[in-house]
Amino acid sequence: MSILYAFLVISALGLLLGLGLAFAAKKFAVKKDVVAEQILEVLPGANCGGCGFPGCSGYAAALSAKTAPNGLCPPGGAAVAAKVAAILGIEESGTSEKMVAFVHCRGNHELSSLDYQYDGIEDCNAAALLFKGDNTCKYGCLHLGSCIRVCPTSAISRDEKGNVTVNPELCIGCKKCTLVCPTKVIRMIPARGSHAIACNSNDPGAKVRKICKVGCIGCMICEKKFPDSGCKVVNYLSEIDYGKPMTQIAEAAQACPTKCIVEAK
Numbered sequence: 001m002s003i004l005y006a007f008l009v010i011s012a013l014g015l016l017l018g019l020g021l022a023f024a025a026k027k028f029a030v031k032k033d034v035v036a037e038q039i040l041e042v043l044p045g046a047n048c049g050g051c052g053f054p055g056c057s058g059y060a061a062a063l064s065a066k067t068a069p070n071g072l073c074p075p076g077g078a079a080v081a082a083k084v085a086a087i088l089g090i091e092e093s094g095t096s097e098k099m100v101a102f103v104h105c106r107g108n109h110e111l112s113s114l115d116y117q118y119d120g121i122e123d124c125n126a127a128a129l130l131f132k133g134d135n136t137c138k139y140g141c142l143h144l145g146s147c148i149r150v151c152p153t154s155a156i157s158r159d160e161k162g163n164v165t166v167n168p169e170l171c172i173g174c175k176k177c178t179l180v181c182p183t184k185v186i187r188m189i190p191a192r193g194s195h196a197i198a199c200n201s202n203d204p205g206a207k208v209r210k211i212c213k214v215g216c217i218g219c220m221i222c223e224k225k226f227p228d229s230g231c232k233v234v235n236y237l238s239e240i241d242y243g244k245p246m247t248q249i250a251e252a253a254q255a256c257p258t259k260c261i262v263e264a265k
């Protein structure tokens with residue numbers, strides 16, 4: 001008889017617990033964000049952080065909650081923005097053109113001078129703490145590859161002479177490299193830009209000539225002789241306005257005395 005009572009009590013307790021759990025599951029269930037899930041499926045899944053969120057799921061949730069604008073995903077570009085707009089039932093907007101990183105310096109160990117021999121850890125920010133790096137030019141690339149180590153697609157490489165360059169085919173435009181670079185010599189340019197200025201120096205031309213063989217000397221040949229090159233010299237440094245016609249950029253590159261207008265490929 002006592003076995004029967006025990007069995008009944010345990011069964012009753014089991015039933016009560018089961019009902020309690022079923023009630024709690026219903027009451028405290030976390031609602032699925034179906035829209036966020038749909039958006040997550042069309043995002044590239046690179047989790048690069050280029051949108052400003054820790055990963056694709058964070059951006060998908062923000063898009064679904066309408067707390068972030070469409071078009072912030074650099075790897076996805078216009079194609080992904082269009083898919084997201086279709087899911088959200090909104091107009092396509094905020095989609096900027098594809099940008100890629102470019103290192104605005106070709107002053108490698110053979111072509112530019114050094115102030116001292118840096119022998120510390122291989123990190124551009126560590127090197128920059130010592131007199132802004134070992135380069136005599138304080139605007140250039142420090143060649144220690146901090147950008148290389150943060151790039152999620154291995155788009156950045158360094159050759160045996162120290163030149164650090166970006167493969168635009170592999171760059172997804174996440175900007176991580178631009179954030180880690182202490183001299184801001186690596187910056188974004190439009191992927192369609194055929195040329196870029198491979199110099200970042202605001203030193204006067206006379207000084208640049210002394211310390212680097214391939215720096216911009218601010219001579220203004222590009223701007224004055226080739227008004228349709230897109231080049232404009234500001235603070236001794238030529239910059240390309242990619243919004244302007246660039247029909248003469250190849251001629252300007254040819255005429256540049258230091259050949260610091262280079263193909264951005």
Ligand code: SF4
Nearest residue numbers: 124141142145147181
């Ligand atoms: S581009 Fe910037 S982060 Fe990259 S190697 Fe040069 S100085 Fe370092």
Ligand code: SF4
Nearest residue numbers: 151171172174175177
């Ligand atoms: S090169 Fe820079 S912007 Fe391009 S994928 Fe690498 S870290 Fe991102």
Ligand code: SF4
Nearest residue numbers: 216217219220222256
């Ligand atoms: S021609 Fe070359 S060196 Fe002269 S300002 Fe233009 S980019 Fe600089």
